[in-house]
Amino acid sequence: MNAAQELDQDALHNSEALPTRRPHPVIIAASVTARGGLLWLPVAGLMALSGREKAAKRALSAAAVAMPLGHLVSLVVHRRRPPAASIPARAALPEHPDSSSFPSKHAVTAAAFGTATALAAPEAAVVVLPLVLLVAYSRLRTRVHWPTDVLGGLAIGALVALGQSALKRG
Template identity: 80%
Template sequence: MNGDYENGDDELEELDEDSLHNSEALPTSRPNPIVIAASVTARGGVLWLPVAGVLALAGKKKTAKRALTAAAVAMPIGHLISLVVHRQRPPAATMPARQALPEHPDSSSFPSKHAVTAAAFGTATALDDRAAAVFVTPLVLLVAYSRLRTRVHWPTDVLGGLAIGAVVALAQTGMGRSARVRATSRRLVAMVRPSS
């Protein structure tokens, strides 16, 4: 059983390494300033504050609130998972792509906390307002790509982060709906009681 797990882990690492080789999608050169800005501003979830502000100004306050809540819940979950899963960052310290970032993270590589937060915000937005998602989704994808392009994460770190963030947003939506159903049920019961 252990042998199977180790083989699977080795295959995953091999897939990660192969996908990070110099290519048109992920060259080792310095990234476009927009990619760098996406990575830097998304640190700690800061990017999503002005995005939520824009949504609120556009009359989508409820969507902005739900998206920010999902991101706020997802971020510590990502950090907790990284404390359990100890994974080294890609060995790219000398690459111009990595040197483009002012940060030099040494925490566990899995999951990408940038991706976790971005996916939670984006998924919550999409679940609440499809029109808003057209604006937010490209930003989510840009942040996720920036973590690969700047070589601070393996592809599976980013994919895992996106999945975790999406699950958090879905769970939040499910809990919200359950609470609304319970509140509606209580109101209906309260309306029926006086007449019985």
């Protein structure tokens, strides 16, 4: 078993980081509101209202590119979701996804939005990046993804935002 498989298997065990009991409502809300990238619309609105319109536009455009890219990758990489449908952590979500687990599209979109924000308005990233991490954790905590799905999603989203930034400079 390689290191990635060990990390994924360890995630199924009950631990302080990923208990099997029902998650806190904030964790559930983060997962639910981030579906389809909806969480990032009001966040971008608040950024724009605070005078960071350019950063908000870049963050939304990075997320808009990253989300379909994540869906394309999942069409190529068919991976089963963790077998956790019967545990309270998984049952807490109103959704019961059965699409390919890799990558986490929530993480892809969140990382693209967060990375673009950090590049365009580092002061706004202080607020946005904890939300990115909360969304990523929520996908693990509710057992809808393996850790490598979330890590892969974060990497893809960050790369999209970095690529977007390079194109804007170039």
